[in-house]
Amino acid sequence: MTDPADLDLRDIHLPPEPSWWPPAVGWWLLVLALIVGLLVLALRWRHYRAERVRRLALQELDALGERCASTPQRLPAELSTWLRRVALSVGARRELAGLTGQAWLGALERLSPDSRLTREFPTLLVEGPYAGAAPASEEELAALLAACREWTANLELRT
Numbered sequence: 001m002t003d004p005a006d007l008d009l010r011d012i013h014l015p016p017e018p019s020w021w022p023p024a025v026g027w028w029l030l031v032l033a034l035i036v037g038l039l040v041l042a043l044r045w046r047h048y049r050a051e052r053v054r055r056l057a058l059q060e061l062d063a064l065g066e067r068c069a070s071t072p073q074r075l076p077a078e079l080s081t082w083l084r085r086v087a088l089s090v091g092a093r094r095e096l097a098g099l100t101g102q103a104w105l106g107a108l109e110r111l112s113p114d115s116r117l118t119r120e121f122p123t124l125l126v127e128g129p130y131a132g133a134a135p136a137s138e139e140e141l142a143a144l145l146a147a148c149r150e151w152t153a154n155l156e157l158r159t
Helices: 025-067 072-090 100-113 120-128 136-151
Strands: none
Touching: 025 072, 072 100, 072 120, 072 136, 100 120, 100 136
16 A cells, blocks of 8 residues: 555645626626616606606696686686696797797697697687687687697607
């Protein structure tokens, strides 16, 4: 038998530590899933924020309708103010702020092209808010309120 002292034995050598780079495939898939998830979340958040304008505008329109129920002749002036606020919140402020008359109607049409608001009520929208305008019937005011609701529903929001 051989003497162990005569053997040329070496100490046990461990393999090198695994490198942290490149990560395993599972980590790559996890990072990809996180990126896709964050992207979807960001897009949904932008859509939610844009739709928030529509929800708030419809709530204000309902409150405005209730507020003007006792004095319906105030409705065109109140709707004019409401339309301007909503349009400024969704459109380019510099382009819309100073518009009046036909230019204002054109801007409302561009913001909600499928709406009947500017086609059916141009006179009431342009002249109705002023004291010298001819009073509108209650049916016409109710139709104007409904057209404003439709205009808001069809509003092209920035997302």
